[in-house]
Amino acid sequence: MITKLEMLIALAKERHFGRAAESLGITQPSLSAGIKQLEEQLGVKLVQRGSRFGGLTPEGQRALEMARGIVRDTRRLREEMRASRHGLAGQIRLAVIPTALTWASSLATRFNAAHPNVGFSIMSRSSTEVLDMIANLEADAGISYLDNEPLGRMAVQTLYRERYTLVCHQAHPLARRASVGWRDLTGLKLCLLSPDMQNRRIINRNFAEAGLVPEAMIESNSTVVLVSNVAAGEWVTILPTDLAGFLSAGHPLSVVPLEGGISAHSVGLIAPHQEPQTPLLGALFEAGLGLAER
Structure with missing residues:
Protein backbone atom coordinates (compact mmCIF):
# COMPACT_ATOMS: atom_id res chain seq x y z
CA MET A 1 0.00 0.00 0.00
CA ILE A 2 2.78 2.49 0.90
CA THR A 3 4.45 1.93 -2.46
CA LYS A 4 1.20 2.63 -4.28
CA LEU A 5 0.61 5.79 -2.24
CA GLU A 6 4.09 6.96 -3.23
CA MET A 7 3.10 6.35 -6.86
CA LEU A 8 0.05 8.59 -6.41
CA ILE A 9 2.19 11.33 -4.86
CA ALA A 10 4.71 11.15 -7.72
CA LEU A 11 1.97 11.23 -10.37
CA ALA A 12 0.30 14.25 -8.75
CA LYS A 13 3.64 16.08 -8.72
CA GLU A 14 4.78 15.25 -12.27
CA ARG A 15 1.29 15.25 -13.87
CA HIS A 16 2.64 12.81 -16.41
CA PHE A 17 2.78 9.01 -16.19
CA GLY A 18 6.15 8.70 -17.93
CA ARG A 19 7.92 11.34 -15.82
CA ALA A 20 6.36 10.01 -12.61
CA ALA A 21 7.52 6.48 -13.41
CA GLU A 22 11.01 7.76 -14.20
CA SER A 23 11.18 9.67 -10.89
CA LEU A 24 10.35 6.44 -9.03
CA GLY A 25 12.76 4.30 -11.06
CA ILE A 26 10.01 2.04 -12.41
CA THR A 27 8.37 1.45 -15.79
CA GLN A 28 5.27 3.33 -16.91
CA PRO A 29 3.18 0.10 -17.09
CA SER A 30 4.18 -0.68 -13.48
CA LEU A 31 3.05 2.79 -12.40
CA SER A 32 -0.25 2.51 -14.26
CA ALA A 33 -0.89 -0.92 -12.78
CA GLY A 34 -0.06 0.33 -9.29
CA ILE A 35 -2.48 3.26 -9.55
CA ARG A 49 -7.52 9.15 -17.72
CA GLY A 50 -7.61 9.81 -21.43
CA SER A 51 -4.84 9.85 -23.97
CA ARG A 52 -2.78 11.46 -21.21
CA PHE A 53 -2.93 12.35 -17.49
CA GLY A 54 -6.07 14.42 -16.94
CA GLY A 55 -5.64 15.33 -13.29
CA LEU A 56 -6.95 13.85 -10.07
CA THR A 57 -10.61 13.33 -9.31
CA PRO A 58 -12.00 14.98 -6.15
CA GLU A 59 -11.55 11.62 -4.43
CA GLY A 60 -8.02 11.45 -5.80
CA GLN A 61 -7.20 14.89 -4.40
CA ARG A 62 -8.44 13.86 -0.97
CA ALA A 63 -6.52 10.59 -1.21
CA LEU A 64 -3.39 12.55 -2.14
CA GLU A 65 -3.63 14.68 1.02
CA MET A 66 -4.01 11.58 3.18
CA ALA A 67 -1.31 9.71 1.25
CA ARG A 68 1.23 12.40 2.04
CA GLY A 69 0.44 12.11 5.75
CA ILE A 70 0.57 8.31 5.72
CA VAL A 71 3.86 8.17 3.82
CA ARG A 72 5.35 10.88 6.07
CA ASP A 73 4.27 9.00 9.20
CA THR A 74 5.62 5.72 7.84
CA ARG A 75 9.00 7.31 7.17
CA ARG A 76 8.97 8.81 10.66
CA LEU A 77 8.27 5.38 12.19
CA ARG A 78 11.14 3.82 10.24
CA GLU A 79 13.46 6.63 11.27
CA GLU A 80 12.54 6.37 14.95
CA MET A 81 13.06 2.61 14.96
CA ARG A 82 16.42 2.99 13.23
CA ALA A 83 17.49 5.72 15.65
CA SER A 84 16.53 3.59 18.66
CA ARG A 85 18.79 0.79 17.40
CA HIS A 86 21.70 2.64 15.81
CA GLY A 87 21.46 6.32 16.79
CA LEU A 88 20.98 9.15 14.33
CA ALA A 89 21.87 8.17 10.77
CA GLY A 90 20.67 8.77 7.24
CA GLN A 91 20.31 11.90 5.15
CA ILE A 92 18.44 15.20 5.53
CA ARG A 93 17.13 16.76 2.33
CA LEU A 94 17.17 20.52 2.86
CA ALA A 95 15.57 22.95 0.35
CA VAL A 96 16.97 26.45 0.79
CA ILE A 97 16.31 29.91 -0.64
CA PRO A 98 19.44 31.13 -2.49
CA THR A 99 20.16 33.98 -0.08
CA ALA A 100 20.35 31.55 2.87
CA LEU A 101 22.82 29.04 1.40
CA THR A 102 25.70 30.15 3.64
CA TRP A 103 23.50 29.51 6.68
CA ALA A 104 22.51 26.11 5.31
CA SER A 105 26.19 25.23 4.94
CA SER A 106 26.94 26.31 8.52
CA LEU A 107 23.97 24.34 9.82
CA ALA A 108 24.96 21.17 7.94
CA THR A 109 28.57 21.44 9.12
CA ARG A 110 27.49 21.99 12.72
CA PHE A 111 25.01 19.12 12.59
CA ASN A 112 27.39 16.64 10.97
CA ALA A 113 30.07 17.40 13.57
CA ALA A 114 27.63 16.29 16.28
CA HIS A 115 26.10 13.44 14.24
CA PRO A 116 28.71 12.16 11.76
CA ARG A 125 15.11 26.72 -4.54
CA SER A 126 12.69 29.65 -4.49
CA SER A 127 10.52 30.04 -1.38
CA THR A 128 7.50 28.64 -3.24
CA GLU A 129 9.49 25.64 -4.40
CA VAL A 130 10.74 25.04 -0.85
CA LEU A 131 7.14 24.69 0.36
CA ASP A 132 6.16 22.53 -2.62
CA MET A 133 9.10 20.17 -2.08
CA ILE A 134 8.22 19.73 1.59
CA ALA A 135 4.56 19.11 0.72
CA ASN A 136 5.53 16.57 -1.96
CA LEU A 137 7.93 14.78 0.43
CA GLU A 138 10.90 15.69 -1.78
CA ALA A 139 12.52 17.66 1.05
CA ASP A 140 12.52 16.92 4.77
CA ALA A 141 12.93 20.55 5.80
CA GLY A 142 13.74 23.95 4.39
CA ILE A 143 15.25 27.33 5.11
CA SER A 144 13.02 30.18 3.97
CA TYR A 145 11.35 33.43 4.98
CA LEU A 146 9.11 33.07 8.03
CA ASP A 147 7.09 36.28 8.09
CA ASN A 148 6.69 37.53 4.54
CA GLU A 149 4.32 35.10 2.84
CA PRO A 150 2.05 32.32 4.25
CA LEU A 151 3.80 29.09 5.25
CA GLY A 152 0.81 26.98 6.23
CA ARG A 153 1.08 24.46 9.07
CA MET A 154 4.82 24.37 9.69
CA ALA A 155 7.20 24.04 12.63
CA VAL A 156 9.61 26.99 12.51
CA GLN A 157 12.92 28.01 14.06
CA THR A 158 14.23 31.52 13.42
CA LEU A 159 17.88 31.67 12.34
CA TYR A 160 18.45 35.35 11.50
CA ARG A 161 16.91 38.58 10.24
CA GLU A 162 17.79 39.52 6.68
CA ARG A 163 19.46 42.92 6.23
CA TYR A 164 20.62 44.28 2.90
CA THR A 165 23.83 45.66 1.49
CA SER A 179 26.25 53.52 4.01
CA VAL A 180 23.76 54.30 1.24
CA GLY A 181 20.00 54.77 1.10
CA TRP A 182 17.64 53.20 -1.38
CA ARG A 183 17.24 56.53 -3.19
CA ASP A 184 21.01 56.55 -3.80
CA LEU A 185 20.50 53.62 -6.17
CA THR A 186 18.63 55.73 -8.73
CA GLY A 187 20.07 55.26 -12.21
CA LEU A 188 22.57 52.55 -11.27
CA LYS A 189 23.12 49.46 -13.44
CA LEU A 190 21.27 46.86 -11.38
CA CYS A 191 21.53 43.09 -11.56
CA LEU A 192 19.09 41.37 -9.21
CA LEU A 193 17.57 38.02 -8.40
CA SER A 194 14.72 37.03 -10.72
CA PRO A 195 11.13 38.07 -9.90
CA ASP A 196 10.10 34.53 -8.86
CA MET A 197 12.39 34.88 -5.82
CA GLN A 198 10.82 36.19 -2.62
CA ASN A 199 14.02 38.16 -1.94
CA ARG A 200 13.41 40.11 -5.16
CA ARG A 201 9.83 40.86 -4.14
CA ILE A 202 11.09 42.24 -0.81
CA ILE A 203 13.71 44.36 -2.60
CA ASN A 204 11.03 45.67 -4.97
CA ARG A 205 8.97 46.78 -1.97
CA ASN A 206 11.97 48.61 -0.56
CA PHE A 207 12.37 50.46 -3.84
CA ALA A 208 8.64 51.24 -3.86
CA GLU A 209 8.91 52.68 -0.33
CA ALA A 210 11.59 55.02 -1.69
CA GLY A 211 9.36 55.98 -4.63
CA LEU A 212 11.48 54.09 -7.17
CA VAL A 213 10.92 51.29 -9.67
CA PRO A 214 13.99 49.03 -10.04
CA GLU A 215 15.09 48.38 -13.62
CA ALA A 216 17.34 45.35 -13.52
CA MET A 217 18.84 44.68 -16.94
CA ILE A 218 20.33 41.41 -15.69
CA GLU A 219 18.28 38.97 -13.62
CA SER A 220 19.22 35.51 -12.38
CA ASN A 221 18.17 32.94 -9.80
CA SER A 222 21.87 32.55 -8.93
CA THR A 223 23.63 34.94 -6.56
CA VAL A 224 26.96 33.81 -8.04
CA VAL A 225 25.89 35.19 -11.43
CA LEU A 226 25.00 38.52 -9.82
CA VAL A 227 28.33 38.91 -8.06
CA SER A 228 30.22 37.85 -11.18
CA ASN A 229 28.56 40.69 -13.10
CA VAL A 230 29.42 43.17 -10.36
CA ALA A 231 33.06 42.07 -10.43
CA ALA A 232 33.13 42.80 -14.15
CA GLY A 233 32.69 46.55 -13.74
CA GLU A 234 29.83 49.01 -13.49
CA TRP A 235 27.07 46.71 -12.27
CA VAL A 236 25.77 46.67 -8.69
CA THR A 237 23.57 44.21 -6.81
CA ILE A 238 21.75 43.96 -3.49
CA LEU A 239 22.31 40.99 -1.21
CA PRO A 240 21.85 40.07 2.45
CA THR A 241 24.84 41.10 4.58
CA ASP A 242 26.15 37.61 5.40
CA LEU A 243 25.96 36.31 1.84
CA ALA A 244 27.42 39.52 0.39
CA GLY A 245 30.47 39.23 2.61
CA PHE A 246 31.01 35.59 1.69
CA LEU A 247 30.66 36.05 -2.08
CA SER A 248 32.76 39.23 -2.14
CA ALA A 249 35.72 37.77 -0.28
CA GLY A 250 38.85 37.68 -2.45
CA HIS A 251 37.31 39.88 -5.16
CA PRO A 252 37.78 43.62 -5.84
CA LEU A 253 34.33 44.36 -4.41
CA SER A 254 32.92 46.60 -1.70
CA VAL A 255 29.97 45.81 0.54
CA VAL A 256 28.09 48.94 1.63
CA PRO A 257 25.22 48.79 4.19
CA LEU A 258 21.81 49.87 2.92
CA GLU A 259 19.90 52.08 5.34
CA GLY A 260 16.15 52.56 5.62
CA GLY A 261 13.47 50.59 3.85
CA ILE A 262 10.96 48.16 5.29
CA SER A 263 11.65 46.10 8.39
CA ALA A 264 14.05 43.18 8.06
CA HIS A 265 12.42 39.78 7.51
CA SER A 266 13.09 36.66 9.53
CA VAL A 267 14.62 33.61 7.87
CA GLY A 268 14.67 30.20 9.48
CA LEU A 269 14.12 26.47 9.46
CA ILE A 270 10.75 25.07 8.45
CA ALA A 271 9.44 21.52 8.51
CA PRO A 272 6.02 19.87 8.63
CA HIS A 273 4.39 20.38 12.02
CA GLN A 274 4.19 17.09 13.88
CA GLU A 275 4.35 16.05 17.51
CA PRO A 276 6.76 14.67 18.27
CA GLN A 277 9.20 15.55 15.52
CA THR A 278 11.29 12.79 13.98
CA PRO A 279 14.66 12.23 15.71
CA LEU A 280 16.53 13.73 12.76
CA GLU A 293 21.61 34.86 15.39
CA ARG A 294 21.50 36.43 18.84
Missing part, protein backbone atom coordinates in the same frame (compact mmCIF):
# COMPACT_ATOMS: atom_id res chain seq x y z
CA LYS A 36 -5.21 0.98 -10.87
CA GLN A 37 -4.65 -1.47 -7.99
CA LEU A 38 -4.85 1.42 -5.52
CA GLU A 39 -8.16 2.51 -7.06
CA GLU A 40 -9.48 -1.04 -6.74
CA GLN A 41 -8.37 -1.26 -3.12
CA LEU A 42 -10.00 2.06 -2.22
CA GLY A 43 -13.07 1.49 -4.38
CA VAL A 44 -12.92 4.91 -6.07
CA LYS A 45 -11.53 6.47 -9.23
CA LEU A 46 -8.46 8.56 -8.36
CA VAL A 47 -7.13 9.68 -11.75
CA GLN A 48 -8.85 11.15 -14.81
CA ASN A 117 26.43 9.42 10.40
CA VAL A 118 23.95 11.97 9.03
CA GLY A 119 24.54 13.47 5.60
CA PHE A 120 22.86 16.41 3.87
CA SER A 121 21.46 17.09 0.42
CA ILE A 122 21.15 20.89 0.09
CA MET A 123 19.07 22.19 -2.82
CA SER A 124 18.76 25.85 -3.84
CA LEU A 166 24.91 47.13 -1.82
CA VAL A 167 27.65 45.15 -3.55
CA CYS A 168 29.71 47.15 -6.04
CA HIS A 169 33.19 47.22 -7.56
CA GLN A 170 35.88 48.88 -5.46
CA ALA A 171 36.22 51.54 -8.16
CA HIS A 172 32.51 52.41 -8.06
CA PRO A 173 31.63 55.94 -6.81
CA LEU A 174 29.62 54.49 -3.89
CA ALA A 175 32.29 52.01 -2.80
CA ARG A 176 33.80 54.24 -0.08
CA ARG A 177 30.51 55.33 1.45
CA ALA A 178 29.83 54.28 5.05
CA LEU A 281 14.38 16.84 12.49
CA GLY A 282 14.30 17.28 16.25
CA ALA A 283 18.11 17.29 16.27
CA LEU A 284 18.15 19.64 13.26
CA PHE A 285 15.98 22.20 15.05
CA GLU A 286 18.19 21.90 18.12
CA ALA A 287 21.24 22.63 15.95
CA GLY A 288 19.40 25.56 14.41
CA LEU A 289 18.68 26.99 17.85
CA GLY A 290 22.39 26.85 18.66
CA LEU A 291 23.27 28.52 15.37
CA ALA A 292 20.60 31.23 15.51
